[in-house]
Amino acid sequence: MINPANRTKTIELSLIRKMFEVTNPNAINLGIGEPDFDVPKNIKQAMKNSIDENDTHYTPNKGYIELREEIVKKFKNDNGINTNPDNIIVTAGASEGLFLCAQAFIEKGDEVLLPDPGFLSYEACVKIADGTIVPVDCTMENEFKIKAEDVEEKITDKTKAIVLNSPSNPTGAVMEKEDVKAIADLSMDKNFLIISDEIYEKIIYDKKHYSPAKYSDNVITLNGFSKTYAMTGLRIGYLTANENYIEEMLKIHQYNIACASTTSQRGAYEALIGPQDEVNKMVDEFQRRRDLIVTRLNDMGYETVNAEGAFYVFPKIEDENFVLKAAKEGVITVPGIAFGSNGKNHVRMSYANSYENIEKAMDILEERVVNG
Incomplete structure (x- = not known):
């Protein structure tokens, strides 16, 4: 095998992508940074x-x-x-x-x-x-x-x-x-x-x-x-x-x-x-989902900043095994450490998923991970 360039040895494959490999296809994905809406x-x-x-x-x-x-x-x-x-x-x-x-x-x-x-x-x-x-x-x-x-x-x-x-x-x-x-x-x-x-x-x-x-x-x-x-x-x-x-x-x-x-x-x-109606609808729905996920996480005792944009929250979760526990129960999240040292003791969750799926995911986390 030919040795790779030294510059590629300093980087790792995306930890976000790796999280997709530890679950089943029926899991609720709060890991991916992609709108769940269709192209207008x-x-x-x-x-x-x-x-x-x-x-x-x-x-x-x-x-x-x-x-x-x-x-x-x-x-x-x-x-x-x-x-x-x-x-x-x-x-x-x-x-x-x-x-x-x-x-x-x-x-x-x-x-x-x-x-x-x-x-x-x-x-x-x-x-x-x-x-x-x-x-x-x-x-x-x-x-x-x-x-x-x-x-x-x-x-x-x-x-x-x-x-x-x-x-x-x-x-x-x-x-x-x-x-x-x-x-x-x-x-x-x-x-x-x-x-x-x-x-x-x-x-x-x-x-x-x-x-x-x-x-x-x-x-x-x-x-x-x-x-x-x-x-x-x-x-x-x-x-x-x-x-x-x-x-x-x-x-x-x-x-x-x-x-x-x-x-x-x-x-x-x-x-x-073209018209921007679909964009405005999408943003309104994202805000509704943000309000849901922030409220539920705070109610579980996970301190969560009320994100002002994008479609991510970054709650403080000090349980080092939280991400793997959640994945085994069918909820995909991403460990905060993937995003830098200040991400330690945090977890990234995307609310680019349906309101109903976010509700289900929060129920799973509360019943099987937090209180399980």
């Missing part, structure tokens, strides 16, 4: 039309111009970000966007600040790029929100970038405006890059979303259609940054996938120009 009908029809019209060939590397033009409008209207079609790259999901950032800008010796707890792909992408990870504590006392003063303490002359994710996976935390702006100001003063993962921006309940690119030029903003429009398997996302950053990422994008799927791009275009 108008988006499906646009993709069907694309295939019927033989629109299945290469697109420009950056994506269809009409899609990029709509993304420009979206950034201006929703985020206060002024950009242009040349400064947009349509990607194979926000995940590819993250990988492009790491490969284009991170190298050996560079320090990258990551929220702890934070989405596990951030750490893997930095390690593959030979970067050095510097965790920034997001504590339960601060409702898991990343604070500007904690970021400033970690900045050195080796700091190359920070990854921000609001609303957050795994905690559902939404950053405060003053922290977003303060970190944006730091990025200009200290000259480092902000990689802003805003994939959950539309799934937000009690707060308003703020984009750091509104306040700084040193920002790459990542977004996509997976969470907002339940288009996870269609692998379609996008990013924007200034022209110098775009040129470097385009090099990686060109030689990696050439262009995003034509069919998915047509669906994405329809998603932006």
Whole structure:
């Protein structure tokens, strides 16, 4: 056997995926970060039309111009970000966007600040790029929100970038405006890059979303259609940054996938120009489920922050065997330690499952795990 590259030895396969292997197909899955809703009908029809019209060939590397033009409008209207079609790259999901950032800008010796707890792909992408990870504590006392003063303490002359994710996976935390702006100001003063993962921006309940690119030029903003429009398997996302950053990422994008799927791009275009009724219904239902799961967990004695966005809760559960016990009883969750050292004694639960299934899952946990 040929030895793998050293950089791959430093990363592990996803612990989220591993949890799927310890259960039966009838288990209630509170582990997966995927909306349980169908793609809206108008988006499906646009993709069907694309295939019927033989629109299945290469697109420009950056994506269809009409899609990029709509993304420009979206950034201006929703985020206060002024950009242009040349400064947009349509990607194979926000995940590819993250990988492009790491490969284009991170190298050996560079320090990258990551929220702890934070989405596990951030750490893997930095390690593959030979970067050095510097965790920034997001504590339960601060409702898991990343604070500007904690970021400033970690900045050195080796700091190359920070990854921000609001609303957050795994905690559902939404950053405060003053922290977003303060970190944006730091990025200009200290000259480092902000990689802003805003994939959950539309799934937000009690707060308003703020984009750091509104306040700084040193920002790459990542977004996509997976969470907002339940288009996870269609692998379609996008990013924007200034022209110098775009040129470097385009090099990686060109030689990696050439262009995003034509069919998915047509669906994405329809998603932006079409009605948003289904999105609003989905968010309302997520909020209803959040209220249910937070109440039930707190009633069981598991301290749980009332997540303000995304579709995750991150209760404090000190029983080290909780996840395995729950899995054996038919409820899949993810150990918090998968998301960083501050995830210890926590468990991530996704409420991207039906209200009825969440009720059943909470009954199982209460009757067989907590009191069993």
